[in-house]
Amino acid sequence: MRILSLAGRRLAASIPTLVLILIGVFLLLQFAPGDTVDAMMAQMGGGDAATAKELRKFYGLDLSIPAQLGNYLWRLVRLDLGFSSIYGKPVASVILERLPPTILLMTASLSFAFFFGLVFGVIAARGVNRWPDTLISTLGLVFYATPSFWFGLMAIVVFSVYLQWLPPGGFEDIGTMRTGIWRVFDIASHLVLPTLTLGLIFLAIYLRIMRASMLEVLNLDYVRTARAKGLDETRVVTRHVLRNALLPMVTLIGLQAGTMLGGSVVVESVFSLPGLGRLAYESVVQRDLNTLLGIVFVSALLVISVNFVVDLIYARLDPRITAEA
């Protein structure tokens, strides 16, 4: 129970952060040249000034900025994210449509990066300064340095065009409506390359953090005690070192959630996945303020809930936390 109240307090503390973000982005977008009606006109291929003025009135763009902000926040309190002008639907439903691909992509890449980061980190730390360590560390740096969109493009050229193993893009095969397990396989095959692309940089980061944290913990006094008790090296690592070394990795998940969502903007546009990332890009390009703020709101919630879960895991892992709070 202690853990819940601790994490609950953390959640409450992030409400001001959320409001700060929303107001900040809202004001920032007021300076953008052109508004959503101009974007609509661009798409419609023309339209006269009269229709434009009427559209602006319809979307409430003619009110003063504070008024617009005021009624936006008032609606937000009632969890109504407003109306999306480019999709002609409430923002909430647009985002709900686009949420599953992003959530799937993020969880897949996060677990891929975390798992392999952990495994390679441990191997590197165990064989420190020997060839496995240098190989893994340099590979990590190379992955870290690869621009994700470039890796994605090259992956498409190699895996889906020349080798024809994996579909080049999209979330699922639309032509033939598969159901049940086949649909899962189909979506999975569509997500392999994007997960690899998005996960790569985070794999490099987790790898480095795990190696450093392992080296740090291997150096602590109680590991010397464990050795003095006669434990062999593998049991020392599994029973004592691993759990402590995991702590910085877990906190990292919280910090990375935001950057991962940012990364998905690029990956989703390379693999034409209908996710939140691309929706964010389109709503910035289409000047659809409501949708963009909706995305900011949802991604902030996403990051905060990820941090909430991270706090829970952390508290469970480290008994010292509950006592201190």
Place this chain on the structure above:
Amino acid sequence: MSEHETILSLDRLSVRLPGGADRTHALRDVSLEIASNEILCVVGESGSGKSMMANAVMRLLPNEVTIDNGRIMFEGRDLCAASIAEMREVRGDGIAMIFQEPMTALNPLRTIGDQIAEMFSIHTDLSKAEINTRVLSLLADVRIPDPKVAAKAYPHELSGGQRQRAMIAMALALDPKLLIADEPTTALDVTTQAQILKLIRDLQQRRKTAVMFITHDFGVVAEIADRVVVMQHGVIVEQGAASDVLHHPQHAYTRQLIAAVPPLKAPPPRALAADNILTISDVSKTYRTGGFLGRGARVTPAVKNVSLALPRGATLGIVGESGSGKSTLARCIVRLIDPDTGSIVLDGNDWAKMSREDVRRETQHIQMVFQDPFASLNPRRKAAELVAQGPIVHGMPRAKAIADAKELFALVGLDPSAGDRYPHEFSGGQRQRIGLARALALKPDVLVADEPVSALDVSVQAQVLKLLAELRQRLGLSIVFITHDLRVAAQICDLVAVMKDGAVVEHGLAGEVFGNPQHAYTRALLDSIPGGAFAREHKV
């Protein structure tokens, strides 16, 4: 197993250090023997190689430090040549080890019971239930209050002393033939230290184990040792029965070490001035941490209305264990911390009521010397600059301040030309002298010294104390001296105040307080000082 059968014998053991270290070998031709049912104390200053020897026996040396010759005979087998697998059997079962820092020697994320049970699960194939009962009996054996609760507790939920008891329980789980204790009580309070020493003595006699006890404190040697080995720079300079070595030391180094240990008997009292330069009246300070909107805050009263007076030119000692509030009081005097109530009158004006800005301007009247030689000097600044900082801040032109600093170097016994070296190029003792010079640069009326010598080796400690006494005489300094070591207090303080849980339980002339203590706590403190009669007055 007969009464005095040799358990462990080192035969001309040498351990080589990696290139770039300050000397080629950590240990050179070390030969010694430990018999069962005996406590062998290995004593020496830091850097003498005593801990390295313990690690060598357990083959737990850092991987670029290697044993390059000699033999370690244990149960008829040479451990130097033993394979990793063989060593694994010996560790924990044949030879057990306990360490100095109780805070970090236990895995913070696993319960005490779990870590002790691990000893059994590695070396024996007892069932879970059996292991549990063994753990509980062990905890009882080391007299930890309420073993069931302790078994389930995490390390951070226990006090320093209890954690050390848990370590001992873990070490003795499989009834090892040899127990190596690497300065197990150095980090503990003197009262807890006394209990742990008694516990080790008691367990050793009951189980007839051989104990290699490593320490730098001769009091502890006097309290517990059967035989003594004195080490310097990796070489054994002297070994023999405890009483012989303590009372008739043969080697010059041993004699010098023993002489440096301050005896408990206070020197004859000095004449004290009539007027008080500093009067502290019912100062108190309470820490309020954490808590959410007022609820659930943890309130810890650190200082509870303390009243003391410091005569001009005298030295007031404030002694007490950790957590007694003595350093909080010191920081209140210097206004690093703002006291909640009470007044601190120095030469007429009340420092407790002054605004921060005023304190900043008037600060040259009262200066402070800190405990940790490594942390109290900014590593990025040259020594001369450090000393000259104070005057420069108060407007003295830089060149003059640096010149004054050079003079002060001489005053505190340092080579003036060392001014442009960086702190990491000085030894612990030299750094404390720089700290002292920095404080004296502003020509303060009162000097507050917070455990100035606790982090130093005994011999260096003696020199710094001698320096402090000379300066007091020459500059007419009044000093507030904070320490947990009553022997040091006895040497240098005119007046002594004993603090417990934030309050002063007893204060008066040093001779009287140590001669016939009134308060029960003072008496307990005095009794816990290891070495009994030896500590009282040892003449060499």
Place this chain on the structure above:
Amino acid sequence: MDAVKRYFRSPAAVAGLILLLIVIAMAISAGWFYPRDPLALAGRPLVWPFSNPRFLLGTDNSGRDIAAQIFYGARISLLIGGVATAIAILIGILVGAFAGYYGGWVDNVLMRITEAFQTLPNFVLLLVLVAVFGSTLTTVTIAVGVVSWPAPARLTRAEFLSLRNREFVQAGRTLGMKNIQLIFREILPNALPPVIVYASVVMAVAILLESALAFLRLSDPNVASWGNLIGLGRDVLRVQWYVSAIPGIAILVTVLAVSLVGQGLNDALNPRLKGR
């Protein structure tokens, strides 16, 4: 001093330094090798590398010499990387220092702002900044800098929190030093090394962010940047894949070099970790 000696003992750090020097050399010598404007029409579009002696690495779909753009691109990436990192580190240190030193409500407010920046996906914020303030070289650089300051801020704050109660700081306070003096003359010099080492990570991220922006055609088109070239090459990816591949490798090498140097510095400055 011995940190330099330690730095040169690790092969990876030396390799990183050499690569970085090559990239810097490319940036400096660009004007000398390719005097003409890299964006000028040099020849027929989509000439394959090594197939035409005049264009060593071939031409892109706008008929511009790829080798020239790689050389000039080095300038842009290093410039954006460097300046953006300077901005991020500067803001980071200021915010981190004051939050770490003063604590209390100052710390709370500054940390809420840092958290807000970190909760919001940084690329989305970058998109908004570029959409609002246009995509000239200066706005892109400032935007990348403004987006990447929270991480150095957190690092500096952690350093300040641990150093603020150190005894040499208390000593400074008893000597009568003002808070500002304590922050900038006493604590900051000791807090800087890890932050400077972290600057290499910030620079790596800055270069990647700029190239991602250019890939989405949101960066400055009048500038020969590697990201623009990758974006341009995207249309001819299926056949002339080299138009995207070559700048991709250039970015990879530069970021790798910066990271290796950063890691080398880190190991040289606190050898304890590397020791074992």
Place this chain on the structure above:
Amino acid sequence: MDLTRLEINRRTALLTSAAIAANVINPMRAFAQETPRKGGVFNVHYAAEQRQLNPSIQASTGVYIIGGKIQENLVDLDANGQPVGVLAESWEGTPDGKTVTFKLRQGVTWHDGKPFTSADVEFTAMNMWKKILNYGSTLQLFLTAVETPDAHTAIFKYERPMPLNLLLRALPDLGYVSAKHLYENGDIRQNPTNLAPVGTGPFKFVKYERGQYIIADRNENYWRPNAPYLDRIVWKVITDRAAASAQMEAGELHYAPFSSLTLSDLARLGKDKRFIVSTKGNEGNARTNTLEFNFRRKELSDIRVRRAIAHAINVPFFIENFLGDFAKLGTGPIPSTSTDFYPGPNTPQYAYDKAKAIALLNEAGFKPGTGGTRFSLKLLPAPWGEDISLWSTFIQQSLGEIGIPVDIVRNDGGGFLKQVYDEHAFDIATGWHQYRNDPAVSTTVWYRSGQPKGAPWTNQWGWEDKNVDKTIDDAATEVDPAKRKALYAQFVKEVNTELPVWMPIEQIFLTTITAKARNHSNTPRWGSASWHDLWLSA
């Protein structure tokens, strides 16, 4: 270094275009005797998602590609570009051009079963074409009423004469009919039917997953006997062009309309016998690349500077090396594909002549200053279209050679329209001018003065010419086709002389379609047509 001396490898340039040309000439290959196969799913590449799908209120190829299969227009164009009745069986106009009567087809039902009547036509014309439809509102400016004497007759009443061939040529794009019973109450623009269109066409709307796909199935009771042949059409949203061509090759896409793939992929697929890449079927959707001048900049208001800029750009070299055979040298606002109005090539032209360009600039008084710079210009390119970005880079490179450094300012869709057509914050701009079969529809507005501020793709150059305006107005209301064509020829001569906007490149959209498709590209605007006769061989 002069552009012409560049080392041009003619052989390879010719090679690519030759291969495609072969393809264009006989795209049909002899299929006459094959019997049409019923069934099959036809996957279409849908590059840019629109905000709504009803062609009655939005005139853009992005809407026709979907709405054109679900809703039908009164009149469409047949194989050789002549008007043919769809929902209208026959029509006749009065000599004074003020009344046009349409006889509507009998027995046609909406997808929801309700009958199609003249009331639907009246409602759509008066509330949608006249008020909302872009370009429709200017076309139907003088429409006063639509009388419906009976369920199958609609009489259009005009205040000023409406040339019949202008109306018939405009209706295929601007004549789609929506169901009155679905739109009569509530705001038309926000009506949910716009995202789930109901029409009379051969395919019925099924499902729209925003950002992913749209599905339409065969309309069982379609009024044309045993049509359509296909079971289902799926429009797949793929914004990345390279990914689209990858799916085309993987067989997951059958048709990529309106040059939606990259130029190099079009060239490559053109040589692959599994696909047909041709301009056939797009004659009705011609477009020209523009170079728009802002007269508010002192230098550009001087005719010699504008002509110098035109002379400085080697358009034939650009077309041949960058666009290949997908474009032709333009001669003015009216493209050569518009058989009825094309005035022929001999209107004032500006061939590439660098020396003349430099002479004109010096004559206008703009000598090269420090570093050879005469003055600098801000170029705002439209953000859609790969050819536009290549063309704007080429302009930058070419003007750079004659001492006019050009700074390209990128904007997204909304920003571009606002900066150019509303705030006039540009020096030169470039984008597409869409020609919709008749100059009066969407071409003359580029030159006619008095356009409202903020209306995109209209005369916002700060330039006005009285007699050009007069020519445009006369032509718009001239009933006699021959006289109308002459007026437009004069219009082209006048604007090419003044050169407020330069239209040097003429392009037709390119269709990429699977060779298995039959009855495809058989009308000038086939991409927007109803595909009632389209089928896929095995």
